[in-house]
Amino acid sequence: MVKIRISSLAKELGIKSGLVIEKCHEHGLGHINHHANAVDEQEAALIRSLFAAKATPEVTAPPIPPKEVERGPQVLPPEEKKPVVGVKPSVKPTMEVPVPEKVLSKLIRPTKLIEIPRRPAFRRRGREAGPRWKKEVKRPTKEIAPTPRPSLKGLKLVLEPPITVKDLSSELGVKASTIITKLLMEHNIHATMNQTLDEDVVALLGMELGAEIEFKKVKVSEEAVEKEFEMLPAKPEELVPRPPIVTFMGHVDHGKTSLLDVIRKTSVAAGEVGGITQHIGASRVETNGRAVVFLDTPGHEAFTQMRARGSQVTDVAVLVVAADDGVMPQTEEALNHARAAGVPVVVAVNKIDKPGANPQRVKQQLAKLGLVPEEWGGKTQFVETSAMTKQGLDELLERLLLEAEILELKANPKNPAKGVVLDARLHEGRGVVATIIVQDGTLRLGDIIFCGQAFGRIRAMYNDRGKEVREAGPSYPVSVSGLSTVPEAGEKFYVVRDIQKAKEIATERQKKFREAGLQERRHVTLENLYNKIEEGKVKELKVILKADVKGSVEVLDKMLEELSTEEVKVRILHSGVGGITESDVILADASDAVIIGFYVTPEEGISGLAEERGVEIRLYQVIYDVSRDIKAAMEGMLEPERKEVLLGHAEIKQVFKVSKMGNVAGCFVKTGKILRNALIRVVREGNVIHEGKLASLRIVKDDVKEVRQGLECGMKVAGFDDLKVGDIIEAYEVQQIARTLSG
Numbered sequence: 001m002v003k004i005r006i007s008s009l010a011k012e013l014g015i016k017s018g019l020v021i022e023k024c025h026e027h028g029l030g031h032i033n034h035h036a037n038a039v040d041e042q043e044a045a046l047i048r049s050l051f052a053a054k055a056t057p058e059v060t061a062p063p064i065p066p067k068e069v070e071r072g073p074q075v076l077p078p079e080e081k082k083p084v085v086g087v088k089p090s091v092k093p094t095m096e097v098p099v100p101e102k103v104l105s106k107l108i109r110p111t112k113l114i115e116i117p118r119r120p121a122f123r124r125r126g127r128e129a130g131p132r133w134k135k136e137v138k139r140p141t142k143e144i145a146p147t148p149r150p151s152l153k154g155l156k157l158v159l160e161p162p163i164t165v166k167d168l169s170s171e172l173g174v175k176a177s178t179i180i181t182k183l184l185m186e187h188n189i190h191a192t193m194n195q196t197l198d199e200d201v202v203a204l205l206g207m208e209l210g211a212e213i214e215f216k217k218v219k220v221s222e223e224a225v226e227k228e229f230e231m232l233p234a235k236p237e238e239l240v241p242r243p244p245i246v247t248f249m250g251h252v253d254h255g256k257t258s259l260l261d262v263i264r265k266t267s268v269a270a271g272e273v274g275g276i277t278q279h280i281g282a283s284r285v286e287t288n289g290r291a292v293v294f295l296d297t298p299g300h301e302a303f304t305q306m307r308a309r310g311s312q313v314t315d316v317a318v319l320v321v322a323a324d325d326g327v328m329p330q331t332e333e334a335l336n337h338a339r340a341a342g343v344p345v346v347v348a349v350n351k352i353d354k355p356g357a358n359p360q361r362v363k364q365q366l367a368k369l370g371l372v373p374e375e376w377g378g379k380t381q382f383v384e385t386s387a388m389t390k391q392g393l394d395e396l397l398e399r400l401l402l403e404a405e406i407l408e409l410k411a412n413p414k415n416p417a418k419g420v421v422l423d424a425r426l427h428e429g430r431g432v433v434a435t436i437i438v439q440d441g442t443l444r445l446g447d448i449i450f451c452g453q454a455f456g457r458i459r460a461m462y463n464d465r466g467k468e469v470r471e472a473g474p475s476y477p478v479s480v481s482g483l484s485t486v487p488e489a490g491e492k493f494y495v496v497r498d499i500q501k502a503k504e505i506a507t508e509r510q511k512k513f514r515e516a517g518l519q520e521r522r523h524v525t526l527e528n529l530y531n532k533i534e535e536g537k538v539k540e541l542k543v544i545l546k547a548d549v550k551g552s553v554e555v556l557d558k559m560l561e562e563l564s565t566e567e568v569k570v571r572i573l574h575s576g577v578g579g580i581t582e583s584d585v586i587l588a589d590a591s592d593a594v595i596i597g598f599y600v601t602p603e604e605g606i607s608g609l610a611e612e613r614g615v616e617i618r619l620y621q622v623i624y625d626v627s628r629d630i631k632a633a634m635e636g637m638l639e640p641e642r643k644e645v646l647l648g649h650a651e652i653k654q655v656f657k658v659s660k661m662g663n664v665a666g667c668f669v670k671t672g673k674i675l676r677n678a679l680i681r682v683v684r685e686g687n688v689i690h691e692g693k694l695a696s697l698r699i700v701k702d703d704v705k706e707v708r709q710g711l712e713c714g715m716k717v718a719g720f721d722d723l724k725v726g727d728i729i730e731a732y733e734v735q736q737i738a739r740t741l742s743g
Contacts (some may be wrong), residue, residue: 003038010035013051023050030177155211162196172211179205235412242411242474243284243291244404245313245437249334250320255350258387259320260294263397264464282422282437282477283464287397292404293437293475295422312341313420313437316403318396319371320348323357323384327365329576333583335369336574340591344407346381346399347371353386411474415441416495421451422477424486430460432483436493443478443495444471450502451493453510456483485510541568541634542593544584545575546600552623553577556598559627568634579603580617588615596626647731648672648709655723656714663721664696664714667729673708674715678731682717689727690720 006024010017017035024032027050029043039047157171165183169176176193182205183189189201197205199215206213248256264283284293295314317338321331338345347366349359363373363382372378381399385392417438424434432454436443443449447458459482463469472478484506487493496502543560547553553575560570573593574584580595580602588595588610595610595617602610602617610617620626654666667674674680676697682690695718697704699711707713715729 004044005038007035158214160216163202164194166193238412239410242409243293244315245293246316247295247314248318251328251330254320254322256320262387317343317345320350321362322351323349323359324354349384352384353389411440413442413473417441417443418494421487421491430481433481435479437477438472442473447495448499449493450496451487452491454483454485454487455502455506458482540571542571542573544593544595546597548599585610589613643735650729652727663723664716665723669709673706674731676705681730683728693718
C-alpha cells in the first residue's frame with residue numbers, strides 16, 4: 001500500500017504540517033506525531049476531506065476589501081498557492097476522490113481512546129454518522145483536556161520501582177498520552193510508553209494529580225530473609241568459639257602470598273602468574289589444636305567490594321609490610337580500608353632476613369599512621385616474619401588466636417548454615433562451583449541453599465585441599481556445586497528447608513534485577529547530606545582526600561578535621577598524594593564517602609566508575625573553596641533553630657452550634673492578625689487549654705485567608721469544641737532559622 005508523508009500532504013494542501021498533525025490527533029490518528037510520519041491512502045483521503053470541508057465555507061466569506069484588490073497581481077500568486085483559502089474556491093479539494101461513509105467510519109474508530117460513542121452507534125445512524133460524530137468529538141476533547149484531578153484526590157498508592165509510563169497510567173487510571181503530554185509540556189521530559197521514570201518524577205506527577213505515592217523497595221533485607229525461613233537467633237548456651245577469619249593485606253610484592261604459602265605448607269605462590277595473586281582463595285590452618293582461616297585476596301579492592309555488598313567476612317586483618325621497603329602507598333591504602341571496615345589490625349614486618357631490613361623504621365612509619373606498637377605503649381601487635389626462614393610464623397598464629405579470644409568470636413554449629421560467597425565460576429564438568437565460607441551453623445551435603453538469585457541442593461563439597469567432605473562448620477571454607485546460577489561474590493547464603501520457597505524468592509529477585517538492573521546505591525553527596533542526617537543514616541561526613549603534594553594533604557587534612565563539631569564530624573578515611581584511583585572509588589563506595597581532589601584529576605575511566613557507583617568526586621584548586629563547600633554542607637546538617645512568632649489575638653464574643661460542624665466561635669480580632677494556616681492556642685483565664693489549628697476562618701459566609709485587627713470573624717477550631725465566651729484565641733507561627741558552625 002502506498003503511503004504519503006505528512007510533510008508531503010501538508011505541501012499538497014498548502015498548509016503547515018503542524019495543522020495536519022493537530023487535525024490527525026483530533027480525529028483519532030494518535031500515532032501521527034511528526035511531519036515525517038506517513039499515512040496510507042484511506043487516512044490521506046480522510047485528511048483531505050477534512051480540510052476540504054473546512055475550505056468550502058471560506059468561499060462565501062466577505063469579499064476582499066478594496067485596498068487589497070487595488071494591489072493587483074502582487075497578492076494573487078501567494079493566494080493561488082493556497083488552494084484551501086485562496087481565490088479559486090476549492091478547485092483542488094472538490095477534485096479529490098470522495099470518501100465513502102463506511103471507509104470514514106472505519107478510519108475514525110481510534111477515537112475510542114477519548115471515550116466517544118462507539119462504532120455500533122455510528123452504523124445505526126447511517127449517512128448522518130459523519131457530521132454528528134464531528135460535533136461529538138469536539139465536546140469530549142474540551143472535557144478531557146484538564147487532568148482528572150478530582151477523581152485522584154485522596155488516592156494513596158504504593159508502587160514498586162521500576163515504574164514505567166504504562167505502569168503509572170494503569171495505577172492512576174489516567175491515559176498514558178495524558179501523562180506523556182504533561183511530562184513534555186510542564187516538565188520538558190520526553191518519555192515513551194515503556195520508559196522508566198525516576199521516583200522523584202513519579203512522586204511529583206502523583207502530587208500534581210492529587211494522589212499520594214509511596215515506593216516499595218526491591219531489595220530484600222537479611223532480616224526479612226531470616227524471617228522468611230524462620231531463622232531464630234541462637235541461645236547463648238549453644239554458642240561455641242569459632243576460628244578467626246583473617247585477611248592478608250598490604251603493598252604488592254611485599255610477600256603476602258608467600259607468607260600464607262609457608263603457613264599452609266602449599267605452593268600457591270609458584271602457580272600464580274608473575275607471582276601475583278589472581279583469585280580469591282581460602283585455607284584453614286590447624287595449630288596446637290586450634291584453627292585459623294586465611295583469605296588470600298588480590299588486594300584490598302576485593303576485600304572492600306565485599307563490604308560494598310554488605311558482607312563483612314574478615315575478623316582480623318594482617319598488614320604485611322616489607323622490612324626493606326617500608327610503608328608504601330598501597331600499604332597506607334590497605335590500612336585505611338581495614339580501618340573503614342572496623343577490623344583490628346596485626347602488623348607482619350616481613351622479609352626480616354633481607355640485608356636492608358629495618359623493622360624500627362617500619363614501626364616509626366606506622367606509628368605516624370596511628371599503629372603504635374605494644375612495646376611503645378600502643379595497642380597494635382607487631383610480628384617480625386620471614387617466608388624464607390619461617391621466622392615468626394608461629395608467633396603470628398598465636399597473636400591471631402589471641403585477637404580472636406579478645407573478640408569473643410562465637411557461633412552455633414547446631415543452626416542451619418549461613419555465610420558468604422567468596423568466589424563463583426562456571427566449571428565445564430561440575431557446573432556452577434562456588435567458594436563459600438560458613439559464618440554460623442553447619443553446612444551438610446544435600447542441604448538446600450538460597451543465595452541471592454541462585455538456589456539449589458549441595459551435590460558435592462570440597463575443602464581447601466581438594467578433599468571431598470560431608471559437612472562444614474563455622475568459619476570453614478568449602479567449594480560447593482549444585483547452584484542454579486553463578487552468584488555474585490559477597491552474596492550471603494542461607495540453608496533452607498523448602499526448595500520451592502527458595503526458588504520463588506530467587507526467581508523474583510532475578511525478575512527485579514532484569515527489570516531494574518542492580519539497584520542504585522544512593523551515596524552521600526554534599527547536596528544530600530542534610531537529608532541523610534535527617535533520615536538518621538549519617539552522623540559524620542566521611543572524606544577521601546587526594547592532593548598533588550604532601551604539604552597540601554596535611555593542610556587540608558588538618559583544616560577539615562577542625563570543622564568538626566559535637567553534632568557533625570568530618571572523618572578522613574584516606575588521604576594521599578596522586579590522582580584519584582579505582583581503589584579510592586571502591587573505598588568510597590563501600591564506606592559511603594565523598595572524594596575530594598586538590599590539583600589532581602581522576603585516572604582514565606575512573607569518572608565513569610564513580611558515576612556508575614554513585615560516588616561523588618569534587619575537584620578543587622583553591623583551599624578556601626574546599627573549606628567553604630564542606631562547611632556549607634555541614635551547616636545544612638545542623639538542626640535549624642526554632643523561633644515562635646506571635647501573629648495576633650482574637651476574643652470569642654459568641655459561640656454558635658452548627659449541625660455537622662460542631663461549635664463555631666464568633667470572634668473579634670483585638671491585635672495583629674489571624675491567618676487561616678497559622679497555629680493557634682485557646683487561652684482561658686491565663687491557661688492554655690488547647691493547641692492546634694483552625695478548621696475554617698470566615699467573614700460572614702466567605703472563607704478568607706486572614707482577618708486583621710478590628711474585624712469580626714467566625715472560627716472553627718479543628719478537633720476542639722469546648723469553646724466559651726471570653727476565651728482568647730492566640731495565633732502564632734514557628735520560624736526555622738538556619739544555624740552556622742560558629743553558633
